[in-house]
Amino acid sequence: xxxxEIKGKTVHExxxxxxxxxxxxxxxxxxxxxxxxxxxxxxxxGAHDARVRIKLKEKVIERKxxxxxxxxxxxxxINADISVKQGDRKVHVEMSGKNLGVLIGKHGQILASIQxxxxxxxxxxxxxxxxxxxxxxxxxxYRKNKLEEIAYHALEMVRKTKEKVKLDxxxxxxxKEIHRLLSKYSDIHTYSxxxxxxxxxxxxxxNDEK
Amino acid sequence: xxxxxxxxxxxxxSDRVNILALLVRSVVKEPNKVNIKEIEEKDSITFxxxxxSADVGQVIGKRGRTIRSINNVMxxxxxxDKKKIHLKILR
Numbered sequence: 001x002x003x004x005e006i007k008g009k010t011v012h013e014x015x016x017x018x019x020x021x022x023x024x025x026x027x028x029x030x031x032x033x034x035x036x037x038x039x040x041x042x043x044x045x046g047a048h049d050a051r052v053r054i055k056l057k058e059k060v061i062e063r064k065x066x067x068x069x070x071x072x073x074x075x076x077x078i079n080a081d082i083s084v085k086q087g088d089r090k091v092h093v094e095m096s097g098k099n100l101g102v103l104i105g106k107h108g109q110i111l112a113s114i115q116x117x118x119x120x121x122x123x124x125x126x127x128x129x130x131x132x133x134x135x136x137x138x139x140x141x142y143r144k145n146k147l148e149e150i151a152y153h154a155l156e157m158v159r160k161t162k163e164k165v166k167l168d169x170x171x172x173x174x175x176k177e178i179h180r181l182l183s184k185y186s187d188i189h190t191y192s193x194x195x196x197x198x199x200x201x202x203x204x205x206x207n208d209e210k
Numbered sequence: 211x212x213x214x215x216x217x218x219x220x221x222x223x224s225d226r227v228n229i230l231a232l233l234v235r236s237v238v239k240e241p242n243k244v245n246i247k248e249i250e251e252k253d254s255i256t257f258x259x260x261x262x263s264a265d266v267g268q269v270i271g272k273r274g275r276t277i278r279s280i281n282n283v284m285x286x287x288x289x290x291d292k293k294k295i296h297l298k299i300l301r
Contacts (some may be wrong), residue, residue: 021242068236075229075287102286110286113279120268120276121236196273 001056001126010037011050018054028063030055058086061122065093065132068121072114076102091122091132100136108143111136112171147174151181154203158188164204169194175201229287230257230297233280238265254294257284261299269299 008014011033019026032053040047062084069082080097095103104111115134122132133140154165167178178201179190190203227248235241243262248255261269270277277297284295 023241064236068232071229071232072283072287075225102289105282105286110282113282116271116275116279117233117237117283120271124237124239 001058001060002124003053003055003127005034005051005053007049007051008037009049011052014050014052015054024056024060025063028057028060030057056125060125061086061091061130064121064125065091065118068118069093069095069114072103078102089128089130091130093118093132093134095134095136097137103136104139108139108171111139143174144177147177148181151178155182155185155188158203158205162205164202166193167201167203169198169200171197172199175199226255226288226291227257230259230280230284233283234259234261234269237276237280238262238268240265250293254296255288255291256296256298258298258300263301266299266301 004018006014006018008017015026015029015031018024019029032055034051034053035048037050038046038048065084066082069080073080078097078099080095080100083094085092085094102110103114105113111134115132118132118134119130122130135141150167154167158165170178175192179192182188182190182203187206188203189206190201192199193202194200227246231244231246234244234246238244238261240262243260243265245260247258247260249258259269268276269280271279277299281295281297284297288295
């Protein structure tokens with residue numbers, strides 16, 4: 001988690017400033033006083049500011065994510081349950097409820113956008129890179145099943161026709177899933193082509209040097 | 211949801227600006243320096259986003275990925291307005 005080292009007229013003032021600036025609560029930070037303020041003689045000689053080190057606690061992430069998502073839902077007049085699970089450099093956010101389709105969007109585009117924004121937000125609060133995964137109504141599970149179908153269907157096609165097959169454009173994690181699924185077959189190989197967001201997977205038979 | 215905390219609050223007029231501000235603020239490093247102006251036209255809405263100069267790149271992101279994400283979410287949130295959303299980042 002992120003640590004700030006800051007100066008202030010007094011210890012209290014310094015802490016309050018950070019809490020205000022980053023919209024934090026008192027129980028969400030660990031405070032270490034490096035140096036207390038000193039008034040000095042007549043407020044001139046030997047006077048110096050207070051120095052404190054403020055470290056964020058893990059629970060900041062959950063509150064911030066929930067507040068953000070609840071605001072979006074409130075704007076859309078939608079109700080949903082949000083659960084946040086924090087693991088080792090990973091944060092899983094799950095939303096469930098009715099009419100959450102708008103949050104997924106065409107081909108999961110909105111979901112990916114929300115995930116990207118949350119990633120930025122969380123990584124502003126931490127030092128180490130943390131990955132945020134957002135799932136709405138088990139969409140990623142549903143999509144994974146679908147990808148499996150697509151992959152095996154394409155595999156059959158390639159084996160039958162002995163020609164390469166280009167799949168539809170997909171997001172990076174979807175392409176990765178396809179590569180992973182098909183990596184165990186030695187008679188074909190896969191690679192990606194094109195420029196984001198229209199990058200797509202190509203499946204090619206390997207035994208073409210005859 | 212009633213007892214949950216909301217960063218964004220409904221106050222009729224500037225709803226759209228506020229929700230966009232929420233999106234932009236969650237991405238930047240200096241949230242307090244974000245300023246947004248809304249210009250509504252017949253069939254489009256333009257938002258002018260001002261941030262601290264250090265955060266301009268942060269809002270745009272690698273190959274415009276972040277601003278595209280914000281645009282996507284904004285279009286989703288405003289689909290009822292039936293207007294095209296344009297985001298402008300001012301230096």
